Amino acid sequence: MRLPLLFLFLRSLLILGVLSSSALPVAAQLTSAEVPVKTVVAGRVVFKLKPAPTAQRPAPGLTGNSVLDATLTRIQAQAVQPKFPHARPPGPDQPGAVDLGLIFQAALPDGASVEAVCQALRKTGTVEYAEPVYYYPPLLQTSDPLADSTRTGGQYHLKNIRAYRAWDVTQGDTSVVIAIADGGTRLTHEDLASQIQVNRRDPIDGVDNDQDGYVDNYYGWDFADNDNDPTREANSVHGILVAGCASAATNNGKGIAGVGFRCRFMPLKIYSSNTTGSFAGYEAIVYAADHGCRVINLSWGAAGGRSQYEQDIITYAAINRDAVVVAAAGNTPADLDFYPASYQHVLSVATTTSTDERSANATFSRRVDLSAPGTQILTTLGNSDTDYFAVGGSSFAAPLVAGAAGLVRTRFPHYNAAQVAAQLRRTTDNIDALPGNAAYAGRIGSGRLNVLRAVTETGQHSARLVTRTFAPNRRAYAPGDTLRLAVQVQNLLQPVSNLTVTLSSLSPYVLVRQSTFTAGSMATLEQRSNAATPFRLTVAAAAPLNTKAVVRYRFQDAATGYQEDQYETILLNPDYVVLDAGDIALTLTSRGNIGYDGLGSDAGEGVTYRQGAPLLSEGGLLLATSATRVSDNVRNDRRGADVDFLTLNRAYLLAQPMRATQEAAGTFRDSLPSLTQGRTVGVRVRQHAYAEATSPHRDYVILEYQLTNLTTDTLKPLHVGLFMDWDLPGEAGRNVVEWDAARRLQYLFDPSDAQIFTGLRHLSGGQASAYAINNQAPASAAVRLADGFSAAEKFITLSIGTQNARLLTPTDASQVTGATLPFLAPADSVTVAFAVLAAPSLSQLQTAADAAATRYQQLLPTRTPWLAGVVLYPNPTTSLTRLDLPAGPATIQLFSGLGQLLSTRQVTGSSTVLDMSFYTPGLYLLRVQTRTGSTTLRLLRQQ
Incomplete structure (x- = not known):
């Protein structure tokens, strides 16, 4: 064990000197100039295997899964090992528990893209998730300690939360341990030394006596530096301040009193003392849960997206190990999700002042569970063994609740963690009516902590949703x-x-159609589901872009007067659409990307087949006229992505599709080349997409692009194509690319284990082109994605026809299927269309490709070049309309707006008359086929 460090004072204390136990404490108050944001830790990923059919843990090896191990080897992952090898598997009587034994970690080679690696692991189809590891900052920022120098001192908060009277009922117990996962502690402080939970089964002798994988973890553990010294890092007393709030020795004639009274604390250091360590908050949570901590305090966090890995860790602690997890709700005066406080199974604690009003810097949201004092909280400092300090922020409100949770666990030993949390929520004092709180009612939790009520009231009622399942699940x-x-x-x-x-x-923007679930009479811990008659909701047509809508679950029991609320946030109207009428579910963004809004983005739901694993790593539209004039929004050769396309009209699903089960549309454009030094093309793109729910059309989605030349020059030639980096289930580095010239179909599959075939068919517009890319090609190759995708490489894939359409040596492969247009005059438009396909066999893929071609030619407005001499008049018509034709013969087909074939006739002369009086008013399509070509006309029948 390292000798304790000679600690430095806080900068503000270097001038004022150390505060002893007899000195008048001064206040350190949290500021909120910026929202703390979590950051990605470079060079590390975590991933969770899908459960094996036998529910056994993975076999020895990298992971024991050959497909996944091949990918890890290919990306040169290092130190691949179980993340929590000692974690206990869930028991059969623990619904909702998680198996941390399926989580692995890996180190990456220098310079490797964390997101690219996560994408590669996800595409193997063997993992539930693959995610970066994040760093979270502690929630303390000290300010001028003289800001509150007139304060009379003392722990006012103990009176506010009724702790003194609660101690008349219970004083906790040394067997109840509160984990302080934070910046470390001071082992010799007069108010902490006796409260530290030591591990007597593993004394400091260089041997792992208790065989838990940690050598000499007598005082706890330093997860950031991976050693057995939980002593605080230099210049940081955050963990000591937090520990004092929850567990400072009480009734010892010294210093202050911790809310937990006799409850001890386990110091777990999660911030590094040197440049080689790393943040390790979630590792500490698992350790605390596995080492008997009944309460875990997390006084750190940040705004940002949700992580399933982090949620799994919380669930393991709360469900598998029955620990009460308490977290600070944040110190940013805004309504936002703040993690880890906003995860399920966490008690989220906001801060109040000495008058029980919301602190000026307190985060508020529907996910906050309760509030506690968080300003001028006198606690242990730790620059010496006898010093104390007054601090502020949710970092110090949370451990007051953690200490209270320890008392409740002592008073009601039969309560599980969820019941303890419910008891704390239900026994608060409602403070919504106070002047400073009225505007935040419902967003500062159920009220201010009342420890006396929490340890005395036994007649409380509380229900909670333990699972929520949306259908469709998006x-x-x-x-x-x-x-x-x-x-x-x-x-x-x-x-x-x-x-x-x-x-x-x-x-x-959310309308509830079916709103009530009658659960009826329920015993303690009983569960009920409304799966037979679920709630029904509808998203309003006018929902703004990226709206976060909150719905409320209100629990009521009229006989007892019980009422309680729980909330859910639903994201509406994202900047992409998902076409999922058939067996393919395809995400189409507003800027020409397919699957996701860029490599590594979580905006989008990918491309899947029959609700299986994601099939596509990245996809998008490419336009080019030369090797230096290329427009796209896919990856480039500068460790990023191009952003040439800008949204004009965002992608949306048509409310009343006329030509397919689902239709989507949107418009985007690139910049004029005169504004980009000739780097871009200068085209407006109207994109349409069509998906069908009926066979044989379920295995494809049609993507149509109408291109308009915005420049003053003729684009000669113009190349257009779709780049698709597929990663099929199985071994991503074992795919081949084939070209079916007759169908203009380029497809990809694994020849060793052909579970699924994917690909693109060129349907219309220009001369078809196809290029197969070996992602792992040597540096001398013309196109090599391993080092990025340059503009010159994109042009090559679009411009050399079909001479490189095949790739028959199994590898990690991509494709570019496109078309070459000889010219596009200024202000002129042309349409190019493709079918995105997936099927479980080659024959079914070919059938789908044929069905897509037939459907597009017969039913959709193909905008093929107009046939000379074809005239339809009058149009609109109320009954008769005349069709003039070039010299026959010709085949005339009439379709409804929904694509139903209504009639077919053969015409030998130069004209014919159609009688529309037999049909209802509406839009119809007239397909004309002659020896010289074909065209489709729209015909409107009026009253």
Whole structure:
């Protein structure tokens, strides 16, 4: 064990001197100039294997999965090993528990893209997720300690939360341990030394006596530096301040009193003391849960997206190991999700002042569970063994609740973690009516912590949703979407006689159609589901872009007067659409990307087949007229992505599709080349997409692009194509690319294990081209994605026809399927169309490709060059319309707007008359086929 460091004072204290136990404490108050944001840790990834059919842990090796191990070897991953080898598997009586034994970690070679590696691992189809590892900052920023020099001192907060009287009921117990996962501690402080939970089974002798994988973890562990010294890092006393709030020795005639009284604390250091360590908050949570901590305090966090890996860790602690997890809600005065506080199974704690009003810098949201004092909290400092300091922020509100949780666990030893959390939520003092809180009602939790009520009241009722299942299950929902919501509710405390759950929307953009679930009489810990009659919701057509809509679950039992709320946030109208009418689900963005909004982006739901694993790593539209004049929004050769396309009209699903089960449309453009020194093309793109729900059309999605020349010069020639970096289930480095010239179909599959075939068919516009890319080609290759995708390489894939359309040696492969247009005059337009295909066999893929071609030619407005001499008049018509033709013969087909074939006739002369009086008013399509070509006309029948 290292000797304790000679600690340095906080900068503000270097001038003022150390504060002893007899000195008047001064206040350090948290500021909120910026929102703390989590950052990605370079060179590390975590991933979770899909459960094996036998529910056994992976076999020895990298992971024991040959497909995944081949990918890890290919990307040169190092130190691949289970993340939590000692974690206990979930038991059969633990619904909702997780198996951390399936989580692995890997180190990456220098310069490797974390997101690219995560994408490669996801595309193997063997992992539930692959994610970066994040760093979270502690939630303390000290300011001028003289800012509150007139303060009279003392722990006012103990009176506010009724701790003194609560101690008359219970003083906690040394067997209840509170984990302080933070910046370390001071082992010799007068108010902490006796409160540290030591591991007597592993004394400091250089041997792992308790065989838990940690040598000499007598005082705890330093996860950031991977050693057995949890002593604080230099210039940081955050962990000591937090520990004092929860567990400072009480009734010892010295210093202050911790809320937990006799409850001890386990110091777990998660911030490094040197440049080689790393943040390790989530590793500390697992350790705390596995080493008997009944309460875990997290006084750190940041705004940012949700991580399933981090949620798994929280779930493991709360469900598998029955620990109460308490976290600070944040110190940014805004309504936002703040992690880890906003995860499920976490008690999120916001801050109040000495008058029980919301602190000026407190984060507020529907995910906050309760509030606690968080300004001028006198606690242990740790620059000496006898010093104390007054601090502020949610970092110090959270451990007050953690200490209270320790008392509740002592008072009600039969309560599980969820019940302890419910008891704390239900026994707060409502403070919504106070002047400073009225505007935040419902967003500062159920009220201010009352420890006395928490340890004395036994008649409380509380229910909670333990699972929520949306159908369809998406990350976001588009205007007009209808969804079903099945929930599992659990009664946590006293029995209820007729529990109802009522769903309501707090947003005008979500309409609740089926709102009530009658759970009925429920015993303590009983669960009920509304799966048979789920809630039904509809997204309003006018929902703004990227709207976060909140819905409320209200639990009520009229007989007991019980009422409690829980909230859910739903993302509406994202900047992409998902076409999923058939067996392919395809994401189409507003800027020409397919699958995701760029490599590594989480905006989008990828491309999948029959709800299987993601099939596409990256896809998007490419335009080019030369090797230096290329426009796209896909990856480049500068460790990033090009951003040439700008949205004009965002992608949206048509509310009343006329030509397919689902239709999407949108418009984007690039910049004029005169503004980019000739680097871009200068084209406006109107994109349309069509998906069908009926066979044999379920295995494709048609993508159509109408290109308009915005420049003053003729584009000669113009190349257009789709880049698709497929990663099929199985070994991503074992695919081949084939070219079916007769069908203009380029497809990809694994010849050793052909589970699925994917590809593109050129349907219309220009001369077809196809290029197969070996992603791992040597540096001498003309195109090599291993070092990026340059403009010159993109031009090569578009411009050399089909001479490189095949790639028959198994490798990690991509494709570019496109078309070459001889010229496009200024202001002129042309249409190019492709079918994106997937099928379980080659024959089914070919059938789908043929069906797509037939469907597009017969039913969709192909905008083929106009046949000379073809005239339709009058149009619109109320009954008769005349069709003039070039010299026959010709075949005339009439279709409804929905694509139903209504009639076919053969014409030998130069004209014919159509009688539309037999048909209802509406839009019709007239297909004309002659020896010289074909065209499709729109015909409107009026009243």
